[in-house]
Amino acid sequence: MRIFQTLQIAMLGIAMCVQPATAQVANSLSKPIRLIVPFAAGGPTDAAARAVGEGLSRALGQSVIVENKPGANTIIGASACKAAAPDGQTFCIFLNDTVTINPSVYSKLPYDSDLDFVAVASLVGIESAIVVTADVPVSNLKELAQFDAANPGKLNWGTFGIGSSAHLYLGQANRALNTRINHVPYAQGGAAVVSGLMSGDIQSTMLSYGLVNQWIQKGKLKAIAVIGESRSPYFPNVHSVKEQGLGMSPRLWIGMFAPSGIPAAAVEQMNKAVNRILLDPAFQKQxxxxxxxxxxxxxxxxxxDRIRRDRAEWAAVASATNVRLD
Structure with a gap:
């Protein structure tokens, strides 16, 4: 966990470089702004929330508190967001899974993605890849399928939750490649998946560049397919899942939401503040x-609009892979 604690500290320091706009947005709120994160500390969603939160604190002149509410494939955090007062003091930082995948894989949810949340601002797209441990002798998806056929039952695929984007990618891979890779969910999130890879409990997964890059550089992991339709500059020598015939390519993203009923002025204020932070060259580079x-x-x-498009694409994937949860 040390690497993830270090990442969080670095994110906070970097976000402090973001300078407030000359004309700050007026904000009459007296209480701290809350950012609800439906994951444990240590993963990319939490790190992004803390970095952006520090930037918002400086830009708006208010305290920002990140509240981690992990569990149940982000449902616990999403439910907390739904229950919060829509007064412009509570916002929620969701991975796309919460609003684009959960509605398609759960027969019942304690929230309605359209009615209970307001889309405030998109934050970041996540460069991700399918990776395997160094002892798995494969370099692409075709070789992964061949290894699985020759070694049935030996490959385990870790995910950050049943019904998560990583789980759907596994379902599509098993379907398209005719593999039988075992699913091992880690409810604690991406950091726990990395620990599972390092311990040898799992041999493959789909995770973000931020979580796997240092282990790739150390020779502990190998990227064998980039998530998306084309190659990524972060994995320059790796073909995309689309190029390798996996048949699906949705990228992951992180965004900011608010409880339904929030004043439109508060949404506009926060959207503009977030965009200023994201456009800051120092924030982008560092x-x-x-x-x-x-x-x-x-x-x-x-x-x-992005949410609606992505939800339709993920719904098709969930249907094709027959991932349904009660």
Whole structure:
């Protein structure tokens, strides 16, 4: 866990480089702003929330408190977001899974992605890859399938939750490649998945560049497929899943939401503040680029449109892979 604690500290320091705008947005709130994160500390969603939160604190002149509420494939944190007062003091930092995947894989949810949340601002896109441990003698998805056929039952795929994006990618891989890779969920999140890789409990997964890069550099992990339709500058020599015939390519992202009923003025204020932080060159170079994150600047309406498009794509994947949870 030391590497993830170090990452969080670095994110906080970097975010302090973000200078407040000359004309600060007026904010009459007297209480701290809350950022609810439905993951444990240590992963990319938590790190992004803390970095952006520090930038917001400086820009708005208010305290920002990150509250980690992990569990149940982000449902616990999402439920806390839904229950919060829509007064512009509580915002939520979600991985796309919460609003684009959960509605398709759960027969019942304690929240409605459309009715209970307001899309405030997209934050970052996550460069991710399918990786395997160094002792698995493969360099692409075709070789992974061949290894699985020759060694049935020996490959375990770790995910950050049942019904998560990583789980759906496994389902699609097993379907498209005719593999039988075992699913091992880690409810604690991506940091726990990395620990599982290092201990040998699992041999493959799909994770973000920020979580796997140092282990790739040390020769402990290998990237064999980039998530997306084309290659990534963060994994320059690795073909994308689309190029390798996996048949799916949705990228992951992190965004900011608020409880339904929040005043439109508060949404606009926060959207503009977040966009200023994301456009800061120092923030991009020292935080986003080092972690393989891409700034997603835009209006709240553009963010809502992205959510609808991605939800339709993930729904098709969930249907094809028959991932359904009660």
């Amino acid at each position: 935080y986003l680029e080092t972690q393989g994150l891409t700034p997603l600047v835009g209006t709240s309406q553009e963010f809502a």
